[in-house]
Amino acid sequence: MTPAETPRSGAVGSDPAGRPRLAFLGPEGTFTEAALRRLVDPAAADLVPASSVPAALAAVRAGEVDSAVVPIENSVEGGVSATLDDIGSSEELQIRAEVLVPISFVLVGRPGLALADVRRVSTHTHAWAQVRGWMHAHLPDAEFTPASSTAAGARLLLPAERADDAGAAPVVDAAVCAPLVAEQTGLPVLAEGIEDVPGAVTRFVLVSRPGPLPEPTGADKTTVAVPLPHDHPGALREILDQFATRGINLSRIESRPTGEGMGRYSFSIDLEGHLAEERVGAALAALRRSFPGVRFLGSYPRAERRAVHVPPHVTDEAYRRGADWVRGILAR
Numbered sequence: 194m195t196p197a198e199t200p201r202s203g204a205v206g207s208d209p210a211g212r213p214r215l216a217f218l219g220p221e222g223t224f225t226e227a228a229l230r231r232l233v234d235p236a237a238a239d240l241v242p243a244s245s246v247p248a249a250l251a252a253v254r255a256g257e258v259d260s261a262v263v264p265i266e267n268s269v270e271g272g273v274s275a276t277l278d279d280i281g282s283s284e285e286l287q288i289r290a291e292v293l294v295p296i297s298f299v300l301v302g303r304p305g306l307a308l309a310d311v312r313r314v315s316t317h318t319h320a321w322a323q324v325r326g327w328m329h330a331h332l333p334d335a336e337f338t339p340a341s342s343t344a345a346g347a348r349l350l351l352p353a354e355r356a357d358d359a360g361a362a363p364v365v366d367a368a369v370c371a372p373l374v375a376e377q378t379g380l381p382v383l384a385e386g387i388e389d390v391p392g393a394v395t396r397f398v399l400v401s402r403p404g405p406l407p408e409p410t411g412a413d414k415t416t417v418a419v420p421l422p423h424d425h426p427g428a429l430r431e432i433l434d435q436f437a438t439r440g441i442n443l444s445r446i447e448s449r450p451t452g453e454g455m456g457r458y459s460f461s462i463d464l465e466g467h468l469a470e471e472r473v474g475a476a477l478a479a480l481r482r483s484f485p486g487v488r489f490l491g492s493y494p495r496a497e498r499r500a501v502h503v504p505p506h507v508t509d510e511a512y513r514r515g516a517d518w519v520r521g522i523l524a525r
């Protein structure tokens with residue numbers, strides 16, 4: 194990729210013959226679309242809405258698009274399983290960039306409907322989890338109808354969007370979505386700021402097929418998945434030791450079932466640092482020796498751009514001094 198082909202973030206793999214194609218969890222108005230607009234210049238790319246996270250990632254794998262933007266972690270709800278499981282299942286995808294998006298929700302309703310008349314509410318499961326307390330306090334009897342995204346849930350309120358039976362009453366009364374969707378659709382806002390935890394943020398990642406890593410910036414993050422062998426006592430301790438002895442801080446670690454049977458788990462880990470840094474490369478090389486199933490899922494700049502603290506004994510310079518000393522002895 195040449196600099197001229199590189200969009201704003203420098204993160205998107207682009208097709209020299211044309212504009213990069215970018216899939217995202219759609220339709221228009223999702224939080225994922227807001228994330229995409231922060232990661233790349235939307236005017237320089239073709240945006241392709243996908244109906245689910247797996248669909249967006251499958252389009253990348255199949256080469257139908259260059260990259261996809263998907264949610265990966267929420268400060269209230271934790272990891273987004275659909276994303277962690279999909280990207281962690283192979284080394285076919287690589288995270289190239291991340292961004293944090295503040296999340297605030299509104300409740301939009303069917304035109305003419307009062308808040309007290311709302312019975313059925315649609316939204317994405319992650320949004321529902323973040324407004325449960327508000328719902329309990331204001332609409333305790335509301336039924337939840339899951340939608341593929343917040344914007345898709347809101348669109349159920351627009352009769353013209355329902356191809357099945359355009360004349361029929363909407364299947365839901367209200368939807369939880371971003372304020373932007375109310376503006377885009379003209380749907381009336383019944384309540385705003387309905388999130389249970391003010392200041393919640395969601396982390397989104399830009400994912401593409403494997404390629405050259407972004408240059409180290411000193412403020413990077415690396416994501417790996419480590420399936421645990423079931424006959425390896427102390428495996429988790431060994432994994433953590435590799436990072437601890439090299440002064441590598443972890444910013445996320447969670448276990449996900451592999452689907453191969455009860456008790457079979459893979460650890461999804463974010464660590465501070467870039468694979469090109471000695472301590473990170475050494476830790477991952479050591480992990481690979483003991484756990485050949487380890488998957489590298491990307492080294493990329495941290496959203497906050499905050500420099501990683503590297504203890505003095507594990508800087509690249511410290512590694513060089515150590516290696517020089519050994520070489521000097523062997524050369525005697």
Ligand SMILES: O=C(O)C(=O)Cc1ccccc1
Pocket residue numbers: 218222223224225226264296317319320341342343344395
């Ligand atoms: O449904 C959306 O708008 C998304 O982008 C997924 C999501 C849902 C709730 C919080 C953050 C992201």
